[in-house]
Amino acid sequence: MKPRDRLRIAAQKSGRLSDAGRDLLARSGLRFRESRDRLFCYGETEPVDLLLVRDDDIPGLIAEGVCDLGIVGRNVLREQSLEYARRGERAPFSELRTLGFGRCRLSIAVPQDFLYTGPASLAGTRIATSYPALMADWLDRNGVKAEVVTLSGSVEIAPKLGKADVICDLVSTGATLAANQLREVASILDSEAVLAGPAEALQDERGELAAQLLRRLDGVLEVRDSKLVMLQVDRAELDQVVQLLPAANAPTVMAIEGNAQAVALQALCRGAFSWQQLEDIKRAGARGLMILPVEQMLA
Numbered sequence: 001m002k003p004r005d006r007l008r009i010a011a012q013k014s015g016r017l018s019d020a021g022r023d024l025l026a027r028s029g030l031r032f033r034e035s036r037d038r039l040f041c042y043g044e045t046e047p048v049d050l051l052l053v054r055d056d057d058i059p060g061l062i063a064e065g066v067c068d069l070g071i072v073g074r075n076v077l078r079e080q081s082l083e084y085a086r087r088g089e090r091a092p093f094s095e096l097r098t099l100g101f102g103r104c105r106l107s108i109a110v111p112q113d114f115l116y117t118g119p120a121s122l123a124g125t126r127i128a129t130s131y132p133a134l135m136a137d138w139l140d141r142n143g144v145k146a147e148v149v150t151l152s153g154s155v156e157i158a159p160k161l162g163k164a165d166v167i168c169d170l171v172s173t174g175a176t177l178a179a180n181q182l183r184e185v186a187s188i189l190d191s192e193a194v195l196a197g198p199a200e201a202l203q204d205e206r207g208e209l210a211a212q213l214l215r216r217l218d219g220v221l222e223v224r225d226s227k228l229v230m231l232q233v234d235r236a237e238l239d240q241v242v243q244l245l246p247a248a249n250a251p252t253v254m255a256i257e258g259n260a261q262a263v264a265l266q267a268l269c270r271g272a273f274s275w276q277q278l279e280d281i282k283r284a285g286a287r288g289l290m291i292l293p294v295e296q297m298l299a
């Protein structure tokens, strides 16, 4: 492979990972000039270019050295890793970061009247899936012999068409399964968008560019998952409230002018708050509870 002095990132051209992937790159300070065909976008702010492709092609592009990094679903990356493993080879790409969007699971689903009591119930069945390597691996690990029928799409319709007895496909809300009268019985992989890169560290200038990009990405991911919580609470109830906060560090507790009984509290918290958590915090004595997004953060 010829040395390159610009880094190349592959992302899905159009689909479930496109918008959030582009947004993440933009937040990491990357701006691209859109070309007419929109397949190759020249990086204007950094020597980092973007290639817009089908998601299934991303691991292969990394394997061939055409791209250095890629935003792809773990389901696609693992499937293609397993194809190497089943040939006794080591995959030339790996998962570098989890990106927190495109969450779904790869699940086995059966028709409503299928009696499923565990993996052994699948013995001798035909299983339709677009993920034959992941499916075969799961069957092997569970000691089940079944026929894997590989379909590239519309997997959910396979049982109705008589092409398979059960299916294994991506599920998020479960609406597609319900619409096809299928019932989810086992999940074989939890997936989300990941940043993929070569298994071996990049040589030439690209190594440093990739390391810099990863540092920025880590900052963006940390901020995205952080919230600033502000509230007031009586001193007597302070400990109780603090215990309910998923605070990253010890919260800052401040005096309130003219009110010796209460304090103001400020805490950096990780993850989203559920309504239940908010109710619990309020019930524990918090007043004027505010949850603010964090724009940027410097450690």
Ligand SMILES: Nc1ncnc2c1ncn2[C@@H]1O[C@H](COP(=O)(O)OP(=O)(O)OP(=O)(O)O)[C@@H](O)[C@H]1O
Pocket (backbone or CB within 6 Å): 012, 013, 014, 015, 016, 017, 053, 054, 055, 056, 072, 073, 074, 075, 076, 102, 103, 104, 170, 171, 172, 173, 191, 192, 193
């Ligand atoms: N229902 C879902 N909810 C959340 N994420 C999903 C869902 N379905 C798929 N994904 C994730 O998004 C990725 C891309 O899904 P999409 O349906 O856009 O792919 P595709 O049809 O294979 O697109 P392409 O044209 O690029 O090949 C999947 O590989 C998976 O990681």
Ligand SMILES: O=P(O)(O)OC[C@H]1O[C@H](OP(=O)(O)OP(=O)(O)O)[C@H](O)[C@@H]1O
Pocket (backbone or CB within 6 Å): 016, 153, 154, 169, 170, 171, 172, 173, 174, 175, 176, 177
């Ligand atoms: O559990 P749900 O929320 O219904 O999501 C699951 C569906 O989403 C994906 O397909 P998508 O909608 O992306 O269409 P595609 O088959 O054309 O890729 C996946 O292949 C399932 O069919």
Ligand SMILES: [Mg+2]
Pocket (backbone or CB within 6 Å): 054, 055, 056
């Ligand atoms: Mg695809």
